[in-house]
Amino acid sequence: MTAQAKSPQVKTCEELKTQPEEFRAACEKIVISHAINELYGAQVFDEPAVAFAPTPYAKWLTCRVAMEEYGHHVRFFELGREMGIDADRMIPGKTAKRPLSIFEYPLKTWEEFVAIKLLGDLAEILQVEDLLHCSFHPLRNLARMTMPEERFHAQFGADFSQEMIETSAGKKRLQQAINRLYPSLPAFFGGPKSRNNEIFRKWGIKQRTNEEMREDYIARAQEVTAKLGLILPKLAEAAA
Amino acid sequence: MTAAATRPATTGSGALTALPRFIAALRRVSWFAAVGQALDDDERHDATRYLAALGFPECPLVAATDWRAAEAATRDPDWDPKWWAAEENARAALLAAAGKLHGRHALMTALSRVTLEASDVAMGAAAVAAARTGIADPALARVAAGAAAQAAYQAALALTAGADSDHPFAIKYRLFAAGHWPLGLGGGRLRIF
Numbered sequence: 001m002t003a004q005a006k007s008p009q010v011k012t013c014e015e016l017k018t019q020p021e022e023f024r025a026a027c028e029k030i031v032i033s034h035a036i037n038e039l040y041g042a043q044v045f046d047e048p049a050v051a052f053a054p055t056p057y058a059k060w061l062t063c064r065v066a067m068e069e070y071g072h073h074v075r076f077f078e079l080g081r082e083m084g085i086d087a088d089r090m091i092p093g094k095t096a097k098r099p100l101s102i103f104e105y106p107l108k109t110w111e112e113f114v115a116i117k118l119l120g121d122l123a124e125i126l127q128v129e130d131l132l133h134c135s136f137h138p139l140r141n142l143a144r145m146t147m148p149e150e151r152f153h154a155q156f157g158a159d160f161s162q163e164m165i166e167t168s169a170g171k172k173r174l175q176q177a178i179n180r181l182y183p184s185l186p187a188f189f190g191g192p193k194s195r196n197n198e199i200f201r202k203w204g205i206k207q208r209t210n211e212e213m214r215e216d217y218i219a220r221a222q223e224v225t226a227k228l229g230l231i232l233p234k235l236a237e238a239a240a
Numbered sequence: 241m242t243a244a245a246t247r248p249a250t251t252g253s254g255a256l257t258a259l260p261r262f263i264a265a266l267r268r269v270s271w272f273a274a275v276g277q278a279l280d281d282d283e284r285h286d287a288t289r290y291l292a293a294l295g296f297p298e299c300p301l302v303a304a305t306d307w308r309a310a311e312a313a314t315r316d317p318d319w320d321p322k323w324w325a326a327e328e329n330a331r332a333a334l335l336a337a338a339g340k341l342h343g344r345h346a347l348m349t350a351l352s353r354v355t356l357e358a359s360d361v362a363m364g365a366a367a368v369a370a371a372r373t374g375i376a377d378p379a380l381a382r383v384a385a386g387a388a389a390q391a392a393y394q395a396a397l398a399l400t401a402g403a404d405s406d407h408p409f410a411i412k413y414r415l416f417a418a419g420h421w422p423l424g425l426g427g428g429r430l431r432i433f
Binding site (some may be wrong): 057059 | 311314363379
């Protein structure tokens with residue numbers, strides 16, 4: 001019997017309160033992390049990108065995507081509140097928890113934003129995918145609700161990438177953006193032999209190890225960039 | 241449609257407290273209900289005043305007749321960025337004024353609620369309106385929803401800053417509330433759907 005098969009199936013936030021401390025704390029960690037990172041993403045990438053977008057079509061689409069990312073924050077935040085998590089623990093600037101390192105990357109161009117949607121949101125898709133069979137059902141259901149929008153965001157990156165590569169200058173700028181951005185992305189999946197990840201899997205909250213997810217991410221990132229005739233830069237040993 | 245939906249003109253220190261009514265009214269707005277239809281005299285007058293208030297007094301109007309024409313207008317690489325910049329300048333001025341009145345954090349929290357609600361309501365309305373003409377395009381529906389959410393945000397900001405009903409953002413919102421979608425300036429004309 002696997003660890004997941006033994007894990008409880010918790011259907012409500014009320015039921016969660018009766019579960020072992022380790023399980024509750026693990027669910028809280030994931031919800032807090034998503035609440036913080038969704039808001040950070042909207043603030044540091046999506047909102048500033050509106051100014052860089054080249055046409056009203058791209059600007060308004062980016063506005064809507066920013067609202068969807070913000071909406072994800074609100075959903076995770078509301079779930080967190082239902083679970084009894086303090087509001088301040090889920091708001092960047094109020095919590096001591098640092099956001100993911102990718103959010104420290106200052107956005108300077110439209111090409112960078114498109115590369116972030118293409119490859120950064122792909123990383124987000126993998127994270128949400130891993131929650132689709134989560135043993136804490138309110139979190140599982142939230143992941144299922146969020147997934148179509150996450151897929152659209154990655155498609156946004158693919159569609160605008162496709163437009164950019166139609167000119168050699170555009171393709172070159174996009175490749176440069178990928179070269180700058182991509183090396184920091186595999187770290188999105190956490191370190192190997194992570195104690196947190198071990199606990200997540202023990203309780204059936206998540207399904208895969210950080211290493212498995214990183215490996216899958218790299219393969220899928222290679223696939224989407226290859227389709228566009230683009231190349232992923234080599235990763236440093238530490239990042240890979 | 242309620243007055244709150246069409247006339248964001250409440251002034252004074254109570255303006256921030258008027259936002260819950262504004263948000264509630266977003267669900268009663270006729271988002272995209274009149275796209276592709278000719279503007280009536282009152283709407284043409286509003287569109288002209290909107291342009292004049294932004295600094296484009298002589299700019300004529302041109303209609304986009306269907307969703308694909310609207311998409312093409314918003315994708316036009318020769319669109320006029322001065323129009324966007326004029327709106328951004330107006331936004332910055334309102335943001336400074338409203339921030340002084342209400343405090344930055346309270347203001348941003350209240351405006352975020354407006355955009356989130358407007359974005360969701362308008363997304364559904366845009367998808368339905370486009371589907372009625374045989375267009376199923378999730379990206380285009382999102383573009384429309386983004387434009388509507390921006391207009392609602394701008395109108396709410398004008399409301400919280402105590403601007404009157406002649407402010408360009410109040411006028412622009414009335415055009416959305418009437419079921420139209422101003423697409424921006426291009427080729428020296430305001431394109432409107």
